Amino acid sequence: MQHEFSLRAEWNTDAARPHPSRGFTRDVVIQAEGPGELPGSAAKPFHGDASRWNPEELLLAALVECHILSYLYVAGQAELExxxxxxxxxxxxxxxxxxxxxxxxxxxxxxxxxxxxxLPRARELHEEAHRQCFIARSVNFPITLEIPNQHQMPELPQFSSRLGAPIAVLKPRRAKKPSQVSGNDEARLAALRAERAAEQQRRDGVVSQTAQAEQPAQEAAEPTEAAKTAQQTNAPAEQTSFYEQVGGEPTFRKLAAEFYKQVDADPEFKAMYPEEDLGPAEDRLRMFLIQYWGGPTDYSQQRGHPRLRARHMPYHIDSQARDTWLKFMRNAMDTLELSPLHDETMWDYFQRAARAMQNQV
Incomplete structure (x- = not known):
């Protein structure tokens, strides 16, 4: 199948710098039906106007935009959200x-x-997108893909003990826990994201309020207590993973149990679960969250790759089911009494995951 594209470019003389004088203007107007006019010029090193698009930038813009559009196509084929x-x-x-x-x-x-x-699969698809990009396939110069290392989960702040007490690089905000979840209100979700972005800019470092006593023998014998202290002060002590910072396995066991208590008390929502006994579902949720936040990988060892969206696809998950799930999870999180920073990080993930699992309007 053949497709044709057309546009028109125009250059006019400038009374102050008429052609063919040495100082002729490089300004060009590019016109196409639909988008209208695009101001163009030569690049600045070639006596052009830096405020207008030059041919080299337009060529690079075509490559970049084509890669994004090709990526969205191959990601859709791979059923990636x-x-x-x-x-x-x-x-x-x-x-x-x-x-x-x-x-x-x-x-x-x-x-x-x-x-x-x-995420690993998503990053691999850049190569396929590059192979399918029409513009990249049409040029005669080499194009290199450099895919930076990424962290899908928001990074927690680094800590220092140079003054004797843990010092966090970022300042945790005061927790604002919503009284209700209104998933139908997209504006509210956008406002929450904007609020998090604004708070991130205001974080300028804070000194932890509690300094740990130097009791290495006792701390070695009581790792659970150390994890609890880290959770309450935002200081990870000797731990490095989010899983350890929030208290390890007991925290996620309580979270899953509190969540499924609410599911069991809601007959309409419980009907979405294929098993009458919610115990196995509670175990699966607990193991998945432990693995996701940096704990043991029992989930993958028992069930393979999580494939969350594919596993949820057979079930009718609309906006109401999504909101109910979020409400129950918010209530369960409130029982954990996490630090504001840890609470925000976990809640942000649950909101994104819930939206991703929705497969009905």
Whole structure:
């Protein structure tokens, strides 16, 4: 199947710098039906106007946009729930006495997905997207993909003890726990995201209020107490994973138990579960969360790759079911009494995961 594209470009003389004088203007107007006019010029090194698009930038823009669109296509084929794609591009032009040409380009793509366990697969798809990009297949210079290391889960702050007490680089906000979940109100979700972004900018470091007593023998014998102290003060002590910082296995066992207590008390919502006994479902949720937040990998060893969206696809999950799930999880989290920073990190994940699992309007 053949497709044709057309546009028109126009250059006009400038009374102040008429052609063919040495100082002629490089300004061009590109016109296409639909998008309208695009102001163009030569690149600044070639006496153009830096405030207007030059041909090299337009070529690079075509490569970058084509990669994003191709990526969204292949991600859809792979049934990945993509939340965001960004691509930074660099292009090299070599000019000499005999003229010039583009010699190479480099693309730096990044992707965010709803299910963090799918991130490795999501990153692999950049190669397939590059192979399918129409523009990349049409140019005669090499294009390199450089995929940066990414962290799907928000990074927790680093800590220092140089003043004797743990010092956090970031300041945890005061927890604002919603009184209700209104998943139908997309504006509310957008407001929550904006609030988190604003709070992130205001974090400027804070000194922990509690200094641990130097009792290495007792701490070695009581790791659970150390984890509890880390959770209450935002200081990870000797732990490194989120799982350990919030108290380890007991925390997630309580979270899953409190969640399924509410499920069991709601006959309509419970009807979505294929098993009358909710015990196995509670075990699966507990093992998955423990693995996701950095604990033992029993879930994958017993059940393989999580494939969360695929596992939930057979069930009718609409916005009401999503909101009920979030309400129960919010109530369960409130029983944990997490630090504001840990609470925010976990709640942000649950909101994204719940939206990703919805498969009905």
């Amino acid at each position: 993509v939340e965001k794609v960004t691509v930074r591009g660099e292009l090299t032009l070599e000019a000499g006495a005999q003229g010039g040409q583009v010699t190479s380009a480099t693309l730096y793509p990044e992707v965010w997905v709803a299910d963090a366990m799918q």
